[in-house]
Amino acid sequence: AAPEVNEVTYTATDYLFNGPQFIPSGTTKFVLDNQGMELHHQQLISLPDGMTVDGLMAELAAAEEGTFPTGVNAAGGVSALNPGLSGTVTMDMAAGEYVMVCFVPNAEGVPHLALGMVKPITVIESDTPPVAVQASEVSIDMVDFGFAVTGAISAGTQTIDVSNEGEQDHEAFLLQLNPGATVQDFLAAFAPDAPPGPPPGKGLGGFQAIASGGGGSFTADFTAGDYALVCFIGDPNTGAPHFALGMIHEFTVQ
Ligand SMILES: [Cu+2]
Secondary structure (H helix, E strand, O other): OOOOOEEEEEEEEOOEEEOOOEEEOEEEEEEEEEOOOOOEOOEEEEOOOOOOHHHHHHHHHHOOOOOOOOOOEEEOOEOOEOOOOEEEEEEEEOOEEEEEEOOOEOOOOOEHHHHOOEEEEEEEOOOOOOOOOOOOOEEEEEEOOEEEEEOOOOOEEEEEEEEEOOOOOEEEEEEEEOOOOOHHHHHHOOOOOOOOOOOOEEEEEEEEEEOOOOEEEEEEEEOOEEEEEEOOOEOOOOOOEHHHHOOEEEEEEO
């Protein structure tokens, strides 16, 4: 068979994923369409041999904040999107069992996966070879702990390569900031004591957490304004989120 990109679309609502459970292996373009009223993301997790979905949920609940249990690999996906937005991630999917979850908390701090956003996905071995990767003009290397961005992000639709060159899991959540707002202002809006109201920025997707050595690309529409890449993964050594250790990259699109 000739190499081709398999496109699969999932919708996120409050609080369910809808979309195909069975997809072929190979180069896969994941589209996530947020039709809910809250932020949602699509975190794929590779289900280890012998572990059930319920077993994974128990391990995730017991894991330290922002970390994946030992032996459980984060497998990418579309990062958090504001209501009404959609995002795209492309990556090579190996055959196997996966689970799609959303860790975004609701207003009471309950993660969406505990409210129903858990969807088992089976990637079935196919003979379609992966599509040869065409390098994008912009690439992001995620390291312990920072984002190394090569190339300039400009207005318009852009595809950006993402690669986890670090030892730990990393993600590249793409945030557009309201005029005058900072990343800290945005993060503060999710603190337990934050006043009600929308955060001063919007999630445009990006690349959800992926294990060391993994990667792919995401596509986003940029207009003039201030943006940031943020990683929310927890460092098991210090307990600090990666964004507090250097994984915030602010940039301006002209
Ligand atoms: Cu990180």
